[in-house]
Amino acid sequence: MSDASYRDAIFTTPLDRVASFSFDEQVVACFPDMVRRSIPGYGQILGMLGVLAERHLRHGGHVYDLGCSLGAVGLALAARLPPEAFTLTGIDLSPAMVERARATLASECPEHRIIIEQGDIRTIDYRPASLIVLNFTLQFLDPADRDALLGRLYSVLEPGGVLILSEKIVAEDEAENAWLVERYHDFKRANGYSDLEISQKRTALENVLRPDSLATHHARLAGLGFERVTTWFQYLNFASMIAFKARPGGHPHDA
Template sequence: MPQPFQKDNLYQNGVDTVTDFAFDENVARVFPDMVHRSIPGYATLLTVMQAVFRHYFKNTPQPLVYDLGCSVGGVTLALAHVLPADSRFIGVDNAAQMLIRYRDAIRQANLNERVEPIQADITQMNLLDCDAICLNFILQFLPPESRQLMLQRCFDALKPHGICFVAEKTRQSENTQAFHEQFKRNNGYSELEIAKKRLAVEKIMQIDDDTTIVSRAKSVGFCQITPVFNALGFQGWVMQKKTTAA
């Protein structure tokens, strides 16, 4: 059984060599603390998602929701709390250690009958027809040339009236970047930790500006794209599939 989540201290040591960021056991054991201390308004983002999904699916029989890149289960747990008891979730992650934590969180929340965890590459797996898809801070870790194709796969899997919720860190001005670093200092990260984390993620996380993200979504067919969250450049959109004939 996994141990309780711990405080993020991964970059406190004085080792000069910084390896590329990976969703391994070290990250899995501190992930909730890392996310809440690094992403401005993360708790609010989850409550926004709850409002959006409740609005769309409170009267939908047996809605099926994909949580792609489900990590340790924060999104699935938040949405399961507000959606009807017959709603179903498929949580997908390619990181084995994250999925171990996800399964444990689902078990502790008594959601085993509603949630199916799958270890897979989201860019390669077949998606079932579904009502909603969550892509929370996932596209930014895919190669830029794969992001529109991933959105296309999501669009194709959604039923009419279905939604894709996308949250991403977006490219910002120097001032906003400075505000974000101050946010992390306020949450207890040292200058060394901030610098090392920046080096660790710079190769594997290439961020887009918001117009690029929206343009990709429009290109694959999403007809209604509503911005619903923005905190120091961390943004969220509700993207709805076209519901009427052309």
């Protein structure tokens, strides 16, 4: 990042009352460190986005990064694709995120046509797109809003386009889910978080981040009309899926 980032220490002090998690200026200041230490495989997912775009993004096509935070998807695509290969619109609800993302992208990839806008991804007007990315964003929406949003995204996705959805997931088997959650806490401990930090952040995210199962995601996307849905990445209880919209005339996607 072009401007300073700080170590995530938001939950290091015992709090009498843990407020609900929000993407405020305090979170923005330490966000790169937070995602690195809190989301298993985050760097690998970002690294593959450029590779997937090389394969599946129509040359010159439009990309949406929904819940764009600090613009990491734009940076990942710009690192592998020339400026003429795509345009990108990033949307985030947090003004603090938007301000810093704009500054970072202007500094790091000024030749690429990337616009960052502040807004609610449930209500904005979308233009046709060749690639849509939801990186750990859907999980923060009210479950009642998820089908409607994905339905809108399917309608604006061009034939042959793809949607990439990365999410924290819940296993349907109770014992499996408990094991994954405990190993996730081990992952966070290994990255320097204390038991107090883990506990307080879990409380802060309660009723804010509500994950679905992989089966629920696959069924929802298939029900909207996607030709194929593949889970291409999973690390503990975090996963990324790619959903393919059928090409004209039913021509299959490239392998």
